[in-house]
Amino acid sequence: MKEKIQERINQVRHLATTPTKVNVVKSADSFRASDSLSKSIRNSKEADVFLAELDAAIKVARTKKN
Structure with missing residues (x-):
């Protein structure tokens, strides 16, 4: 499990360092998601709703940490 998470982190880091044009999909038809999160956001x-909920969860986690 930890190896898979680390692999995903490495993929995200790589995508973050590549030019934006490479990472942008022009239409949903040209992109086939392989994970359930990507499939659920249509x-x-x-x-936008997902990101707002994620931001709220992060804020709550940070306040509980302190």
């Missing part, structure tokens, strides 16, 4: 509205 449009930009759902992505």
Whole structure:
């Protein structure tokens, strides 16, 4: 399990360091997601909701940590 998480972290780091144009998908039809999160977010509205919930969860976690 830890190896898979580390591999994913490495993939995200690599994507973060590559030019943005390489990472942008022009249409959902040209991208086939292989993970359940990508499959569950079908449009930009759902992505915005997910990011808002994620930000809220991070803020709660940070306040509990301190």
